[in-house]
Amino acid sequence: MAVIASAKDTVLVVNFQTGLTPAGSPILRQRSFQNVRSDAADQDIYDVATALYGLQSYPLISVRRDNRVDLTE
Template identity: 60%
Template sequence: MALLATPIESVLVVAYQVGLTDTGAPKIRQRSIANVRSNALDQDVYDVAGALFSLQEFPVTSIRRDNRIDLVNE
């Protein structure tokens, strides 16, 4: 049987450092932005995340894109 994979949506997840813990480890927070077009180019998603989060005072530690795909067995 053939498997049909249909992209549903993408979620942009950006982690950033808000400070240090008492032991000196980085304190990380993350923000998710839903409804990213599934057909948007990875470079465009990365560039938009960089532009948006450059407006805050905290340094970005990672940018991730989570793709959600509907899988149907035909």
């Protein structure tokens, strides 16, 4: 029997730098934003992340989209 994939939700995950360690390595933090529409375009999600972190004093390091899917038979 074939497996059916049903989109459940999407999470926006951003990594940003909050400072430097005494050794000079970056201190990175991660924040997740739930309840992102699963049909949102990748470019729109990226644009929202860059706009939000453009208002912050911390530099944005990376943007990730996590799609969660329910699998059933």
